[in-house]
Amino acid sequence: ELKVEQNPLFLSMQEGKNYTIYCNYSTTSDRLYWYRQDPGKSLESLFVLLSNGAVKQEGRLMASLDTKARLSTLHITAAVHDLSATYFCAPDTDSSYKLIFGSGTRLLVRP
Amino acid sequence: GAVVSQHPSWVICKSGTSVKIECRSLDFQATTMFWYRQFPKQSLMLMATSNEGSKATYEQGVEKDKFLINHASLTLSTLTVTSAHPEDSSFYICSASALGLAGVPYEQYFGPGTRLTVT
Numbered sequence: 001e002l003k004v005e006q007n008p009l010f011l012s013m014q015e016g017k018n019y020t021i022y023c024n025y026s027t028t029s030d031r032l033y034w035y036r037q038d039p040g041k042s043l044e045s046l047f048v049l050l051s052n053g054a055v056k057q058e059g060r061l062m063a064s065l066d067t068k069a070r071l072s073t074l075h076i077t078a079a080v081h082d083l084s085a086t087y088f089c090a091p092d093t094d095s096s097y098k099l100i101f102g103s104g105t106r107l108l109v110r111p
Numbered sequence: 112g113a114v115v116s117q118h119p120s121w122v123i124c125k126s127g128t129s130v131k132i133e134c135r136s137l138d139f140q141a142t143t144m145f146w147y148r149q150f151p152k153q154s155l156m157l158m159a160t161s162n163e164g165s166k167a168t169y170e171q172g173v174e175k176d177k178f179l180i181n182h183a184s185l186t187l188s189t190l191t192v193t194s195a196h197p198e199d200s201s202f203y204i205c206s207a208s209a210l211g212l213a214g215v216p217y218e219q220y221f222g223p224g225t226r227l228t229v230t
Binding site (some may be wrong): 033035040041042043045048088097098099100101102103104 | 143145153154155156157160204206208218219220221222223224226
């Protein structure tokens with residue numbers, strides 16, 4: 001059974017600082033997704049990582065995937081308040097393409 | 112990007128009644144739809160996977176007789192919560208995907224969610 005661990009679960013950081021969110025998963029998966037969720041809302045797709053070594057960047061966020069280490073990271077550069085949200089990683093299962101979500105990282109960016 | 116809608120966006124029902132939630136893919140044909148449930152401050156938990164024209168596959172611990180899923184067309188799936196109780200109050204989110212090359216599905220596109228409150 002695929003298990004997904006994210007850390008930290010909660011992150012309070014100052015504007016302008018950098019930080020990385022980690023996503024470890026337990027079994028083979030070649031595709032991994034990152035989502036953002038604002039309070040009371042559904043998921044917003046951030047990144048789709050399709051292969052080992054994939055790196056994608058959008059604005060202040062950069063995501064990477066290491067399928068051999070079963071690790072993905074979401075790096076935040078020079079955080080701004082608008083990035084405050086909950087971030088989820090979700091690898092899909094090789095056989096059925098179901099997404100298994102991590103517990104989420106609640107990010108609060110303070111002025 | 113692909114658009115998925117859900118209806119209603121929120122619903123309040125009395126304990127013991129049933130409520131139906133619709134999930135529609137608006138601009139693509141969804142061969143597979145997924146139903147998730149999210150309790151406050153928790154992650155998304157997959158409830159079931161439905162393929163058009165066939166019975167849904169439920170995750171372990173999800174009662175198939177309580178959460179009835181129908182995927183009658185390539186653009187519509189419904190989730191009916193039967194005999195709802197307060198503990199069924201939750202945020203229900205659907206997603207939809209289409210098959211690509213070699214039968215590998217494209218990414219899932221998520222609906223806006225339905226907030227269910229059972230009183």
